[in-house]
Amino acid sequence: MAAPSKTNPSKARRSSDVAQWDLETDVAIVGFGGAGGCAAIEAADAGADVRIFELASASGGSTALSSAEIYMGGSGGTRVQKATGFEDDTEDMYQFMMACAGPQADAEKIRLYCERSVEHFNWLVDIGVPFKDSFHEERAIMCLTDDGLLYTGNEKAWPFSEQAKPCPRGHNLYIEGDNGGPLFMKIVTENVEKRERITVHYETRALTLIQNDAGEIEGIVIRENQKELNVRARKGVILCAGGFVMNREMVAKYAPKLTMGTEPIGNPGDTGSGIQMGMSVGGAAINMHEGFISLPFYPPASMTFGIAINDKGQRFINEDVYHGRLGDFVLRQPSERIYMILTVEQYGDYESVSYLGAPVAGTGDTVEELEQELGLRAGSLVHTLATYNEDCAAGQDSLFHKAPEWLQAIEPPLVALDLTPGRGAFVPHFTLGGLDTLPTGEVVNLQRETIPGLYAAGRTACGIVRRAEGYASGMSVGDATFSGRLAGLQAAKREA
Amino acid sequence: MAAPSKTNPSKARRSSDVAQWDLETDVAIVGFGGAGGCAAIEAADAGADVRIFELASASGGSTALSSAEIYMGGSGGTRVQKATGFEDDTEDMYQFMMACAGPQADAEKIRLYCERSVEHFNWLVDIGVPFKDSFHEERAIMCLTDDGLLYTGNEKAWPFSEQAKPCPRGHNLYIEGDNGGPLFMKIVTENVEKRERITVHYETRALTLIQNDAGEIEGIVIRENQKELNVRARKGVILCAGGFVMNREMVAKYAPKLTMGTEPIGNPGDTGSGIQMGMSVGGAAINMHEGFISLPFYPPASMTFGIAINDKGQRFINEDVYHGRLGDFVLRQPSERIYMILTVEQYGDYESVSYLGAPVAGTGDTVEELEQELGLRAGSLVHTLATYNEDCAAGQDSLFHKAPEWLQAIEPPLVALDLTPGRGAFVPHFTLGGLDTLPTGEVVNLQRETIPGLYAAGRTACGIVRRAEGYASGMSVGDATFSGRLAGLQAAKREA
Incomplete structure (x- = not known):
């Protein structure tokens, strides 16, 4: 790993301050995850010489950590x-x-x-x-x-x-x-390695962009083997350096809701340096307050038969939603505790297959007993379950529209899991904000004017994914690889 | 009013591109609302020469439009x-x-x-x-x-x-x-006018900052009488140009929740130009996703005896909160409709004294009748009211902790108001994001390093007020005037 740098990614270097170009290429790519890898392949296939600068000792990024759906x-x-x-x-x-x-x-x-x-x-x-x-x-x-x-x-x-x-x-x-991520990045890496136009610099930190007086991006400063080098990128620089979930100061500043009991997931390189580099030359960072929040309450799928309630004993969502939507709704609930209520049967093999690890908050041979154990107002859960069970019998969730296939009466004996973020359940998050770009990957300022020679893809850009409440697995890797390809092609086509 | 400009506030001018200084001052202030006025007074009293550049033909800003609590x-x-x-x-x-x-x-x-x-x-x-x-x-x-x-x-x-x-x-x-705002700005304006060190330029648009190669802010470009002038500010520029609520593109980009059925309030100058100028030189804009959202359900105060419910018939808040907190909670509710349920007596003189203007959504001689009229699930409001009335009798709101003084049984005949944003009620918003500053008013970048010579105050900065759910009337004018004073003093003290 390259040594941490004191150089500030939020300050671009002026071309006039560059005494000499130490390296040259057509396209410089920062980061070798899914976005950077696909950008490199497309740029090279379009005839450009490419250099990838990767902080770590190997390719992978967050894509390799993911399931790569x-x-x-x-x-x-x-x-x-x-x-x-x-x-x-x-x-x-x-x-x-x-x-x-x-x-x-x-x-x-x-x-x-x-x-x-x-x-x-x-x-x-x-x-x-x-x-x-x-x-x-x-x-x-x-x-x-x-x-x-x-x-x-x-x-x-x-x-x-x-x-x-x-x-x-x-x-x-x-x-x-769950081996899709490593396999996917292995395939992408092999594709990169077999292309002669692409050179990969591992253990190399991108420090700051180089911008000329006309505002064009002319290259990037990197540090490799303890030496700072000025890299000229004739056609452009593509930032594929991930998000900012590991920069807790940035998260606190931009996405405070992600500091409320949930845990960051990502790779250590997700420090926001790519986003900061883009901002340093006028790139607009948007959607910075949003994050993916997961409350992975299934598997087992039978958990979907349960109901999520707040500390008033009220339901607040159709429990057949994607886990990220539940996570988002939980954070929005005006409630100090969130529980999932299930029959013992629905609870099933939760303990052996769950990712969630939510602790059991209470059990009850009657609803009243569980109410008491959870400190709920007497009658609150009784009412919620009576309504729900009536709806199950009728085959229609009159309040929250859970699909009929997941409607199954909830009768004692009951189990309650504590889903409250910060109380033992695994509730991870990552960021969804980044540089505003055109669909081509060109970074734009607040007026949506492009910054010539600057591109971003993957999580460094703000792509198709904008909210936890509407997230689906596969959207991030889909966006990273697709936006990487587009940016690679766009940069390669640019007149040097 | 000055003519609209095509000059882009998001691009600073380089000092080296300034052929001549057309005007000089110690401190240049953009905007003559509460923040700009107080900044000018303090800067002048500390011995600095001050020029205020105000877009409109008179002082006032949003402070004059407010109640100036x-x-x-x-x-x-x-x-x-x-x-x-x-x-x-x-x-x-x-x-x-x-x-x-x-x-x-x-x-x-x-x-x-x-x-x-x-x-x-x-x-x-x-x-x-x-x-x-x-x-x-x-x-x-x-x-x-x-x-x-x-x-x-x-x-x-x-x-x-x-x-x-x-x-x-x-x-x-x-x-x-409701005449506090005009009076307050009249007093501030008189104070400004009697200080010889202060010159006010009305109908003058601040176009863009002027920055030297060392990154210091040296002045500002303005347009006055159709002419673009370079203003040298020896000690610094203070941006007091309001927020961005009137720039609907910026609101959509940064604060999308404010586009969901609520109406902007502010003055026409709240276009975000001050924030953009700060961003153009590396100033960090923070809290940009947040806004004040008001659901002014009182007066009459008796509305506080009512209960707010969602389309599941559930309560979700203690109704003795400030109206901005209700507004925020309403936007967070997973619900297509929000109602306020009251007795006819509690409804009282609503029609003659309300600012809200929420339409009556239904009435009922029985709870069941109202449920039906509102399209609520049978039994849902019956349960909510039974619980609430039981709590009222006991003198304790067991679920939401409304203070005992506001607990009063809700018995038919009943009235329901439609509080849903976008359905007739007046639900205004303004922005709460702006430039990150030190308490002194010095604008900082993402690393919290200051940008020499640049200050911001009032809504252009991100101050003490950060969320609708914790807003109180008087915090904005309090922050504007206090932060204006600090910035004025800090700028005046700076070595030219």
Whole structure:
């Protein structure tokens, strides 16, 4: 690992202060995760010389740490969707993703992502990423089989189910267990290594951008083997340096809601240095307050039969949602405690298969006993369960619209899990803010004017994913790889 | 009014591009509202020559549009607090304001604000701001009498009531009706005008900062009488140009929650130009996603006896909170409709005194009838009211901790008001994000290093006020005037 630097990524170096260029390339890429790797491949294939500067001793980034599910569909369906009997309309995918991103959606980016998603699938297959033509039926946070396709978001949950025809779009690599991320980055890395136009500099820290008086980005300062080097990038610099989840000062400043009992996940390089470099030359950082928040309450899938309640004994969500949506709603609840209430049967093999690790908060042979144990107002949970069970009998969740398949009466004996962030359950988060870019990856300022020669992709940019409440697994790696490709191509095409 | 400019406030001019200085001063101030006016007075009194550049044809800014309540206390109490029998401990004020600002609190700023609040009161009195030594008992959004003191926030509402000893700190100017803002700005303006060191340029637009190669701010480009002029500011530039609530593109980008059914309030100059100028030279803009959201459900105060419910018939807040806290909680509710349920008696003279203008959504001679009329699930409101009325009889709100004085059984005949933002009720918002500054008003970058010669105050800076859920009337004008003073003094002291 390169030594930590005192050099400030938030201050660009002026070209006039560069005494000499120590290295030259067409395209300089900061970070070798999913975004940086795909950017390099596309830029090289378009004829550009590329140098990747990676802080760590190996490629990987957060993509390698992830399950590397990839969110793809539309245009009638990917090969896997079609083979497993799903026809996916681009418009459905677009409507769904727009609803996911909410008022801060970037419609242009989402449109392009949906329209080109099948092409992206084919490109991934071409570089060697394997997908099995099989569908994983079970509700899961990640697919532990080698199945190629599963539902990974809120597609089937209200209100999304009413906004677009549900279709599974989470593509899972053809490998058993939670091993998609390492396999994916192995394939990307092999593709990078076999391209002669690409040079990878590991253990190298990108310090700051170099900008000329006209505002164009001309290169980047790096530190390699204890030496600071000025790298000229004739066509541009692509920032693929991840998010800022590991920079706790930045998180406190920009995304304070992520400091409330949840834990950061990411790789140590997610220090926000890429975002800061972009900001240093006028790039607008947007959506900085938002994060992904997960409350991974399933597996087992049977947890979905339970109900989530606040400390008033009230339900507040349809529990068949994606775990990130529950996490977001939990943070928004005016409540000091959040519980999940289940029958002993629904609790099932929770202890052996759960990622959540939420402690048991109470049990009861009667509802009244559980109320008392949880310190709930007498009658509150009694009422909530009576209403819920009545709805289950009628086959319709009158209040929160949980899908009928997940409606099952909740009768004692009961178990309550404590879902409250900060009380033992694993509630991770990562950031969703970054540099504003055009769909091409060009970094823009507040007026959406481009900064010539500067690109960003993956989590350093603010892409298609904007909110926990509308997140789906596979959207991040999908966005990172797709936006990386676009940025790589755009930079390679730029007149030097 | 000056003509709109195409010049981009987000791009600073380099000193080397300045052919000549057209005007010179020690301190240049952008904006003549409460912050700019107080900054000018303090800077001039410290011996600096000052020029204020104001877009409009007169002073005022958003302060003149407001009620100009000023949030002050601590140190045993202001003259008005003491005279009306309130002893106010600095630590109580500090704890309260920290709870208000939440995880994004700037502890250092709040500490200073509380410690110097009585001094600030005395300074205001010295420049001629009149306060009557009387206490206004009634719960009110603004004081329509000339009383000098009232509760203007969540001090007496749970959970704040448990976090610090409640004390009224809203200081209201000695004038009948909602006329505090114009009076306050009249006094500030007279103080400015009588100081020979201060020159005010009305109908003058600040275009962009001027920065030298060392990063120092040397001046500002303005346009006056159709001419662009370079103004040298030997000691510094203070940005007091308001927030960005009138820049709907910026609001959509940074504070998307403010686009969800609520209406902007502010003055036309709140275009974010001051914040953009600061960002253009590396100033960090923080808390940009937050806004004040008001749901002014009282007066009449009797509305506080009502209960707010969501479309599941659930309560979600103690209704004795400040109206901004209700607004925030409403936006966080997973609900398509929000209602306030009242008896006909509690509804009282709502129609003649309300600012809210929420339409009547339904009435009922029985609870069941109202449930049906509102489209609520049968039994939902019945249960909520039964619980609430039981709590009223017991004198304790077991779920939401509304103070006993506001607990009164709600029995038919009933009225329901539709509080849903976007459905007729007046639900205004303004922004709470701005440039990060030291308590002195010095603008800082992401690393909290100062940008020499640049200051910000009022809404252009991110001050003591950070969230709707912890807002109190008087905090904005309090912050604007206090932060303006500090910035003016700091700039005046700077070695030219």
